[in-house]
Amino acid sequence: MSFSLTPRGAAVEMVFLPVKVNVIVTPKKNVLDPQGAAVHHALESQGFAGLGKVRVGKLIELEMEGPIDADRQGQIDRICQDLLSNPVIEDYRWEVES
């Protein structure tokens, strides 16, 4: 937390605004996706015409202190590769929510 002086001279607390990073993990394109296949089947039986590929992934939302500098970016990539995704079977991408 930090303090700033209002125009009237009283100290107020600054509200801590975390940065939100969204990590999206999806099955690799050439990997079998049983869940995607099941959803595909379900959508088609709901009458959804002209349906192509369906893949089911996951969204991981991370709130963290900014800024997302080079160090932080490297750290995020590392946790994406080591924990949040399994590179054998999944791809990941992440973005900062503005």
Added chain:
Amino acid sequence: MKVGVLQFPGSNCDQDSWHAFGTVLGHSTRLVWHKETSLGELDLVVVPGGFSYGDYLRCGAIARFSPVMRAVAAFAEQGGRVLGICNGFQILCEAGLLPGALIRNDGLDFRCETVRLSVNQQHALAQEHLLPAELAIPIAHGEGNYRIDSAGLAELEAHQQILFRYASQPLLSGQRANPNGSMADIAGVTNRAGNVIGMMPHPERAVESFHPSQDGLPLLRALCRDISPAA
């Protein structure tokens, strides 16, 4: 022969594994809590089945970072024997101690049945201990579908790392031969050196006369003997 059976939050086959090695086979067996950082003097480490960390994120994805896994990796690096069963296999793959990955069964159903495994007679373990050509062992899993890229599969085949496959002739009539869609019908693999073994079926559930099969006995006995690394 000293056996250690790991316990993670959510492991539930640790007691059965302890029973199989300790009571049935009579080896000195202890449970190893996932927070322990040293294994002590062990000859065999068993990573048991269950739902470590609730299978959150991915099966075994979180357990692989437990403190004990560093000691297991070092132990494996020195040639120590490690057996991963079901969730244990998943943990070893996530930890990079075994190649490939296990994903959701292709039929999306949890398969709980006794299956016929064919044992690779060219595998060092089979040759050294004259393992039978087939074993009937129960499975109980929702994510046993083994995946690896084509280069990885070629490596496994070339170096005889595939130890068990789901046999093309199922055990029971009407049963699906490959229960989960695993590539190349793979049910269990070893690392290149042959000291780390991972298998989806549960040999510790095939050791007592009241189990559907006792075919786990020759396998577990073989693991408790000296194993020379694959050439």
